[in-house]
Amino acid sequence: GCGSEANTENTAPKASDTLIYAQGSEPRGLDPALVDDGESAKVMSNIYEGLLKYNKDSTKVEPSLAKSWDVSPDGLTYTFHLQEGVKFQDGTDFNAEAVKFNIDRQLPPQVTEDMAYAPFVYGSVKDVEVVDTNTVKINLKAPSTPFLNNLAMIMAAPMISPKALKDNNNNVNQAPVGTGPYKFVKWEKDQNIVLVRNDDYWGTKANIKNVIFKFIKDNSARVVALNNGEADIIDGIDSTVVKQITDAGNKIFQAPGMNINYMAYNTSRKPFNDQKVRVAVSQAINVPELVESLYQGYSEPATSILPSFMEGYDKSISQVAYDPTAAAKTLKDAGITSLHMITYTNPRPYNAATGQSLAEAIQGYLSKVGVQVTIDSFDWTTYKQKLKAGDYDLAFYGWIGDNGDPDNFLYLLSVDDPTMNIALYKNDEFNSLIAKGLTTPAGDDRNAIYTQLEKIAADDAAWLPISHAQTLCAYQPNVENFYFHMTGITPFAGVVKK
Amino acid sequence: MNEVLMDIQNLSKHFIIDTNFFGKPVAALKAVDGVSFAINKREAFGLVGESGCGKTTLGKILVNLYRPTSGKIVFEGKDITSLEEEQRRSYCKDIQMIFQDPYASLNPRMTIGDIIAEPILINNLLPKDQVEERVIYLLNCVGLARHQRNRYPHEFSGGQRQRVGIARALAVEPKLIVCDEPVSALDVSIQAQVLNLLSDLKEEFGLTYLFIAHGLNVVKHISDRVGVMYLGKLVEIAPKKELYANPLHPYTQALLSAIPVINPKHKKERIILQGDVPSPINPPAGCRFCSRCFKELDDCKHNEPAFREVSPGHFVACHLFD
Amino acid sequence: MLKYIIKRILMLIPVLIGVSIIVFLIMRVFSPDPAPIVLGQHATQQAVEAWRQANGLNDPIYLQYFHYLQGALTGDLGTSYYTKTSVTKEIMTRFPATIELAIVAIVLASIFGIVIGVISAVKKNSIFDNAGMLLALIGVSMPIFWLGILLIILFSGMLHWLPSNGRINPLLEPIHVTGFYLIDSLVTGNMSAFKDALQHIILPASALAMYSMAIITRMTRSSMLDTLQQDFIRTARAKGIGEGRVIVRHALRNGLIPIVTVIGLQLGSLLGGAVLTETVFSWPGIGAYTVACILKSDFPVVQGVVLLVATIFVLMNLLVDVIYAFLDPRIKFSKKEV
Amino acid sequence: MLLEVKNLRTEFKLKRGIVKAVDDISFTIDKGEILAIVGESGSGKSVTSLSIMGLLQKPGRIADGEILFKSQDLNKLNKNELKKIRGNNISMIFQEPMTSLNPVWRIKDQIMESIMTHMQISKKEALARTIEMLDTVGIPSAAQRANDFPHQMSGGMRQRVMTAMALACEPELLIADEPTTALDVTIQAQILELLYKMREKFNMAVMLITHDLGVVSEAADRVIVMYCGKIVEEADVRSLFEKPLHPYTVGLMQSIPQIDDESEERLYMIKGMVPNPLNMPQGCAFSDRCDHSMERCTKEIPELKEVSGRKVRCFLYEEGGTAGK
Amino acid sequence: MKVNDSSNSNENMLQAAEYVEKPESQLKIMWETLRQNKAAVVGLLIIGFLILIALTVWISELMGKQILPYDPNYSDLSKSFIWPNAEHWFGTDQLGRDMFSRILDGTKISLFVGVAAVAISLTIGVILGAIAGYRGGKTDTVIMRIMDMMLAIPSILLAIAFMAALGKGLDKAIIAIGLVSIPEYARIVRGSILSVKENDFVQAAKVIGNRSSRIIYKHILPNVISVIVVRATLGISSAVLDTAALGFLGLGVQPPFAEWGDMLGRARGFIFTAPYTLIFPGVAITITVLAFNLLGDGLRDAIDPKSRIK
Ligand SMILES: Nc1ncnc2c1ncn2[C@@H]1O[C@H](COP(=O)(O)OP(=O)(O)OP(=O)(O)O)[C@@H](O)[C@H]1O
Ligand SMILES: Nc1ncnc2c1ncn2[C@@H]1O[C@H](COP(=O)(O)OP(=O)(O)OP(=O)(O)O)[C@@H](O)[C@H]1O
Numbered sequence A: 001g002c003g004s005e006a007n008t009e010n011t012a013p014k015a016s017d018t019l020i021y022a023q024g025s026e027p028r029g030l031d032p033a034l035v036d037d038g039e040s041a042k043v044m045s046n047i048y049e050g051l052l053k054y055n056k057d058s059t060k061v062e063p064s065l066a067k068s069w070d071v072s073p074d075g076l077t078y079t080f081h082l083q084e085g086v087k088f089q090d091g092t093d094f095n096a097e098a099v100k101f102n103i104d105r106q107l108p109p110q111v112t113e114d115m116a117y118a119p120f121v122y123g124s125v126k127d128v129e130v131v132d133t134n135t136v137k138i139n140l141k142a143p144s145t146p147f148l149n150n151l152a153m154i155m156a157a158p159m160i161s162p163k164a165l166k167d168n169n170n171n172v173n174q175a176p177v178g179t180g181p182y183k184f185v186k187w188e189k190d191q192n193i194v195l196v197r198n199d200d201y202w203g204t205k206a207n208i209k210n211v212i213f214k215f216i217k218d219n220s221a222r223v224v225a226l227n228n229g230e231a232d233i234i235d236g237i238d239s240t241v242v243k244q245i246t247d248a249g250n251k252i253f254q255a256p257g258m259n260i261n262y263m264a265y266n267t268s269r270k271p272f273n274d275q276k277v278r279v280a281v282s283q284a285i286n287v288p289e290l291v292e293s294l295y296q297g298y299s300e301p302a303t304s305i306l307p308s309f310m311e312g313y314d315k316s317i318s319q320v321a322y323d324p325t326a327a328a329k330t331l332k333d334a335g336i337t338s339l340h341m342i343t344y345t346n347p348r349p350y351n352a353a354t355g356q357s358l359a360e361a362i363q364g365y366l367s368k369v370g371v372q373v374t375i376d377s378f379d380w381t382t383y384k385q386k387l388k389a390g391d392y393d394l395a396f397y398g399w400i401g402d403n404g405d406p407d408n409f410l411y412l413l414s415v416d417d418p419t420m421n422i423a424l425y426k427n428d429e430f431n432s433l434i435a436k437g438l439t440t441p442a443g444d445d446r447n448a449i450y451t452q453l454e455k456i457a458a459d460d461a462a463w464l465p466i467s468h469a470q471t472l473c474a475y476q477p478n479v480e481n482f483y484f485h486m487t488g489i490t491p492f493a494g495v496v497k498k
Numbered sequence B: 001m002n003e004v005l006m007d008i009q010n011l012s013k014h015f016i017i018d019t020n021f022f023g024k025p026v027a028a029l030k031a032v033d034g035v036s037f038a039i040n041k042r043e044a045f046g047l048v049g050e051s052g053c054g055k056t057t058l059g060k061i062l063v064n065l066y067r068p069t070s071g072k073i074v075f076e077g078k079d080i081t082s083l084e085e086e087q088r089r090s091y092c093k094d095i096q097m098i099f100q101d102p103y104a105s106l107n108p109r110m111t112i113g114d115i116i117a118e119p120i121l122i123n124n125l126l127p128k129d130q131v132e133e134r135v136i137y138l139l140n141c142v143g144l145a146r147h148q149r150n151r152y153p154h155e156f157s158g159g160q161r162q163r164v165g166i167a168r169a170l171a172v173e174p175k176l177i178v179c180d181e182p183v184s185a186l187d188v189s190i191q192a193q194v195l196n197l198l199s200d201l202k203e204e205f206g207l208t209y210l211f212i213a214h215g216l217n218v219v220k221h222i223s224d225r226v227g228v229m230y231l232g233k234l235v236e237i238a239p240k241k242e243l244y245a246n247p248l249h250p251y252t253q254a255l256l257s258a259i260p261v262i263n264p265k266h267k268k269e270r271i272i273l274q275g276d277v278p279s280p281i282n283p284p285a286g287c288r289f290c291s292r293c294f295k296e297l298d299d300c301k302h303n304e305p306a307f308r309e310v311s312p313g314h315f316v317a318c319h320l321f322d
Numbered sequence C: 001m002l003k004y005i006i007k008r009i010l011m012l013i014p015v016l017i018g019v020s021i022i023v024f025l026i027m028r029v030f031s032p033d034p035a036p037i038v039l040g041q042h043a044t045q046q047a048v049e050a051w052r053q054a055n056g057l058n059d060p061i062y063l064q065y066f067h068y069l070q071g072a073l074t075g076d077l078g079t080s081y082y083t084k085t086s087v088t089k090e091i092m093t094r095f096p097a098t099i100e101l102a103i104v105a106i107v108l109a110s111i112f113g114i115v116i117g118v119i120s121a122v123k124k125n126s127i128f129d130n131a132g133m134l135l136a137l138i139g140v141s142m143p144i145f146w147l148g149i150l151l152i153i154l155f156s157g158m159l160h161w162l163p164s165n166g167r168i169n170p171l172l173e174p175i176h177v178t179g180f181y182l183i184d185s186l187v188t189g190n191m192s193a194f195k196d197a198l199q200h201i202i203l204p205a206s207a208l209a210m211y212s213m214a215i216i217t218r219m220t221r222s223s224m225l226d227t228l229q230q231d232f233i234r235t236a237r238a239k240g241i242g243e244g245r246v247i248v249r250h251a252l253r254n255g256l257i258p259i260v261t262v263i264g265l266q267l268g269s270l271l272g273g274a275v276l277t278e279t280v281f282s283w284p285g286i287g288a289y290t291v292a293c294i295l296k297s298d299f300p301v302v303q304g305v306v307l308l309v310a311t312i313f314v315l316m317n318l319l320v321d322v323i324y325a326f327l328d329p330r331i332k333f334s335k336k337e338v
Numbered sequence D: 001m002l003l004e005v006k007n008l009r010t011e012f013k014l015k016r017g018i019v020k021a022v023d024d025i026s027f028t029i030d031k032g033e034i035l036a037i038v039g040e041s042g043s044g045k046s047v048t049s050l051s052i053m054g055l056l057q058k059p060g061r062i063a064d065g066e067i068l069f070k071s072q073d074l075n076k077l078n079k080n081e082l083k084k085i086r087g088n089n090i091s092m093i094f095q096e097p098m099t100s101l102n103p104v105w106r107i108k109d110q111i112m113e114s115i116m117t118h119m120q121i122s123k124k125e126a127l128a129r130t131i132e133m134l135d136t137v138g139i140p141s142a143a144q145r146a147n148d149f150p151h152q153m154s155g156g157m158r159q160r161v162m163t164a165m166a167l168a169c170e171p172e173l174l175i176a177d178e179p180t181t182a183l184d185v186t187i188q189a190q191i192l193e194l195l196y197k198m199r200e201k202f203n204m205a206v207m208l209i210t211h212d213l214g215v216v217s218e219a220a221d222r223v224i225v226m227y228c229g230k231i232v233e234e235a236d237v238r239s240l241f242e243k244p245l246h247p248y249t250v251g252l253m254q255s256i257p258q259i260d261d262e263s264e265e266r267l268y269m270i271k272g273m274v275p276n277p278l279n280m281p282q283g284c285a286f287s288d289r290c291d292h293s294m295e296r297c298t299k300e301i302p303e304l305k306e307v308s309g310r311k312v313r314c315f316l317y318e319e320g321g322t323a324g325k
Numbered sequence E: 001m002k003v004n005d006s007s008n009s010n011e012n013m014l015q016a017a018e019y020v021e022k023p024e025s026q027l028k029i030m031w032e033t034l035r036q037n038k039a040a041v042v043g044l045l046i047i048g049f050l051i052l053i054a055l056t057v058w059i060s061e062l063m064g065k066q067i068l069p070y071d072p073n074y075s076d077l078s079k080s081f082i083w084p085n086a087e088h089w090f091g092t093d094q095l096g097r098d099m100f101s102r103i104l105d106g107t108k109i110s111l112f113v114g115v116a117a118v119a120i121s122l123t124i125g126v127i128l129g130a131i132a133g134y135r136g137g138k139t140d141t142v143i144m145r146i147m148d149m150m151l152a153i154p155s156i157l158l159a160i161a162f163m164a165a166l167g168k169g170l171d172k173a174i175i176a177i178g179l180v181s182i183p184e185y186a187r188i189v190r191g192s193i194l195s196v197k198e199n200d201f202v203q204a205a206k207v208i209g210n211r212s213s214r215i216i217y218k219h220i221l222p223n224v225i226s227v228i229v230v231r232a233t234l235g236i237s238s239a240v241l242d243t244a245a246l247g248f249l250g251l252g253v254q255p256p257f258a259e260w261g262d263m264l265g266r267a268r269g270f271i272f273t274a275p276y277t278l279i280f281p282g283v284a285i286t287i288t289v290l291a292f293n294l295l296g297d298g299l300r301d302a303i304d305p306k307s308r309i310k
């Protein structure tokens, strides 16, 4: 138990001073270098800041702790000019040394295997130089176009007080100290995390004094909590409860999400090593109908792997069209009558309806074209293991974008790791285009590469892209200015409660 | 004069009732403690004594239900104490038992016919096709009707059940039957029926009985010789007439005098014993009866009296007769 | 008595070792590999291997067990793979919530169960008896989680009377003394916190109590019917004392003996039932957490929890036996006293 | 006259039919008298005593009759009035000493409860009286044993505790329901001796229920013989044993092996069994076991008639009967 | 009551004739007593009805015929969440499957899992309990200590761990639920054997020369069987509840099997949109469990051990 000011007061603080945000599960921790989950991101985005941040409505980068930056023409050196007079919440100074400390921590030889995002964000970094108190230089091993975008991420990139890290054994999961608008107060396991306004914040101070993150696992329980006045904002809801929420006078927040929900064919073995069979199965499935009834308008049917707002997206790309008759014929000719499908039991951010329902829906479609599907569904841990084992014809998965760069989506089809490239797709042409895209500077040329990659993927039909889930939140009518960024973070500094 | 059927030599049974942490016994209950006597062929040997004095335990040792702690049982000249399981079972045919509680001694899930047939079948005494006939015969012997063969025990009264128990014991044509208080649980009017039946059968089949009871009046009626037990030990043995006419041991005397007489005119002099039977776990040193005895001598507290023959066939364990 | 208790406590050791072996086998031999989930979506194959090596998962199973036992004996139950916090701490932060819930539930169940059971027995075959028994029957037949959801829908969703989840409004949270909010808030004189905690606990405790209450009601009734048949009740009545006294002082005092056993056993099964209740009510206890950890293959935590719960269970049994001896003077711990 | 029972009828309504456990019995008990009730198992002895005490449990009920205790009909009293008499003016000891004491109460508490219910005295005085009573009934070192639980005592001791409890309030009538049946002969002798002494000491009346004729002959002044819920014979103890009238009484006496009977003959047997209470014969309940059964016996139920100062229920003793042969 | 002989009067007449009564069947006696217990009869009727449904569904499935109004696993997304109406009595679920058909289909699964799980725990439990109870001594200690260990872990946690280890599936659910309730049966059987063993008739059986094995199966087990039957009946009800609990936690059967607990677990997300998806499976579970409880209680009264053996 941690003591806090709240303890000694015998009455609840005024409701307008407190914002209660209910989410589905508990963060793994609050050390940005050590966690990789979306639930942590929401909390951390209020405590920490990175050198850069994303624009409110897109993934374009903007200054944050760095006022400005220069990139050398060869794309190997990045120089950042830092905000002056910024202090960490523990009173220590934020400066170039702190930046170096934070990045060095995640570079070899210091990096440890549990720093999930370190290779992703800093994998291209050679070293960090302190130029002066407020200037820092980062040298890369090779040019990497997504690097700036990475520095705005909430994983790995935020700046932690070096003192706190030293005090806490290089792990601030339970004792985060950043520079952000809210300070960490306490964390009751399985219940809530309490933050309080950082009154010494260098930028515009937050409006609401207390922020509480509550963890309510069950979706409908969160709705009850909202309607019962136990929470101000809830997330992770699905389409079926929208009416219930609006009927109770509460509001819905809806925004496009940076994710993809897909079904993968196991291209490494029969029968899906044959592109024609893959296409036939895709033809059997009426994706728009499926998405409409499973997600009721709160997910968009996917026409491409990339969400429509991302660089590289092209309207002209389309997936295989619904044609059950053709599908039935091809499948019959290929002699396919039964298939083995594996899926996960829980809802995922990109699939609120659970993998199981999705699988059953697809099972329904395939039975109409004469293919019997057996489903094995597993909890998430086991599922990942089953994916690794590779014993399936069809499997379900999804991806949530990390940094808004198209490479972040399309590279999945190029890697060897069977838990990422679950279609076990292998295409040399595709792989070399991916490598090229990584080093090409941002711009139309680069975007063209990704459009090309999308086309290859669609033609080859290694995946059946199903939907892009919208971010769906609900909030009390007296809450204003709430937004949920497409990278999955919820900065509360600007939120007002009447 | 009489041929000995069973000779019981210094028989003891100690129940271990507490062990220490390592399973070593630390307290024993001496239910039967060094008992010796002989049962003659075709006699009824009565055994009386108060509740808990070890009568049932003794009977159960004789029918192999308990292994004695020490001592010897010689049956028809053969030592049957330390036989292997298989051989022991072969003696089942010879020694049978009738139990005290007619309600608990019959398997409630078997018909009485099957109960009686079972010993015949498992001992292979008769060819299968003759078993049924024999069952009916036995039923008739104990005064039950043929048509009742397929009824279950719960459909019978206590006296009738006791008859079934008797028929079961008779089925193997035993030589010795241990009757453990066969009438204690029965009503007076039924008691007489069962006692008469037992006498009749004894004559008819030439049986030998060890007849256990806690009342001297019942034993008197049926037995030829009577033994009196107190706290795991025999205190007196005598032929029936001798014992009732001339009881020697103070306990026997008290026991006899305690029996109410059905004759209001003859109010006899009562010996009322003080206190209760002590616990067999820590029996008093010396004579076991001395804590309740009305003729206590100095010796009694320290020395155990020997069991000696004071007149032909009359044995007693008391310092008064040293 | 003391000797008996010591003997019993010594006998717990093999039981607990057995329990740890059972769990160890289930978790480490048959369960999925935790590495990929611990290391997250960008982990490489090497990282996974390195992690397994570092956590000793590549050792032979008996060695793993030996290391575990070694740690456990020195009070170190290991570190959660997932949160990297010590298992002891993980458990201890959640345990009071479960215990508080279980205790409130068992108190509710016992009070209602005994009262209804006694009245049913005394007024055998009356309308009250029939209604009480029907209630008890439904109580043992309803899935606890379903009941929980129905309660939430009714009292939170429709009537808005009671909160649907959590233990307390975090801003009202009392200073931690015992970890039981109801007690802590009273001790610190924080009445609004007490009220809030009470409101939070009512629904989950009722859902959890329902099954036990039904069992206790039925047990009480049959035990009382049994006792009321006994000869000594007739003796008591023959003394000319009031019927109320006969029932409470003579019958209930004796009838309580088997009821105590049932209550003791129920407390054990409540810890199991908490798994479902906590899931439904987002109660921050050990039950729901353990399920999550089982699904995440967080071995150290699951082993720790099971060991703890088993310890509590066997200690409860011991306690029940001691209370039993207290209630029933016929029971002796040593047969020597016979 | 202390107690007068008039035409008492007690029934048990069962699903399978009505058991007339006590069927129209009348008798009286005088001050200081010992009245024995004999009969075999199921003849209604206990039910009679429970009816008097008002301790019948469902499904039993008193269907008819009066129970006059000092001319007050106990059956018509309300619960509270009855409680005042129960345990105070009339007490009872039961058949099973092993189960009739509350196993979880110390014996002193059980006795004190009785005393304090009926006497307005302090706890201390009640305890003193308890120990005194235990001493009276012959429990050695009573003050210590008072702290024992029932299971720590032997059967005989428990029966003595029961007696002490029953006598604690100096009742005018003691009902003893088979107080010695479960005990050994030597202990039985102790208890009977005790009852006798207590009767002398407190001058109370005793209703002694038993099925042992020996006990009756030793202890009672007057005897009632019951068979199947009815009184079949009533007499003072001497004349009953001298010349039993009813064939059932006769049979009962002859079927018991006698300690001073030197004959080696077979015992006399009453044939058959007690009839099923749900399926009573039409006429005399004993008719199908009786050696003297007549045609009339199977059709009509005989009345309890006075025969030379005693009462008997048998056609043999009616006018024109073959009795007195 | 010691007297129970209604044929007393005509006994002599019959004795003369060569007449042997037919044995009165024990089952018949039990049935007669059971029949008097209204609650048990209701339970029996419900169970009969449920079995009838389950068998009909199963047999028609084997014969490839469609007897339910709809294929319980046929999903038609265009019909998702239709409220109960004349066509879909219990409405449809998220995937447009007919709830009524699924509930009926679920009867089959619940009964099957219940019975099969009890069969497992019963078989193993009875054998272990019988050995422990009859042999006594060291064997008893070892067996019962192991049972104690299993009992010390809450059975639902143990079942969850089993399921997490073994994976989802009907067969695995049966094994998990069956395994975790072994100790209960072992304990009950052992306890009953110990008490039956004390009866004189067991000693009598020894005296007439029976072997141990025969004593166990001929004299002891038949007298313990009633206790086992009662326990097994009640055991089915708890197995049905446990199955539902596993299903609810998403650890039950594989989709698209219509298992009630699984249906409940999924319906949880739709308590507002489609509350009926939550009500019907819950009611189905409750009724099934209730029926077995009613029957179990009735059986217990009918074969009340007090009336037969001590
Ligand atoms: N299996 C046993 N284990 C321990 N003690 C036993 C056992 N059987 C009998 N005893 C004890 O041995 C003593 C003698 O018992 P036993 O049954 O032989 O007495 P009994 O003379 O037959 O008494 P009763 O007249 O009451 O039948 C008693 O104190 C009894 O408690
Ligand atoms: N609770 C009861 N329910 C039904 N019948 C009962 C009940 N109590 C007694 N009876 C019946 O009443 C009759 C008389 O019983 P009662 O107990 O008075 O006999 P008893 O003479 O005291 O016998 P015992 O010598 O066995 O004590 C019996 O036929 C018995 O079956």
Ligand SMILES: [Mg+2]
Binding pocket: B055, B056, B057, B100, B180
């Ligand atoms: Mg005996």
Ligand SMILES: [Mg+2]
Binding pocket: D045, D046, D047, D095, D177, D178
């Ligand atoms: Mg009686």
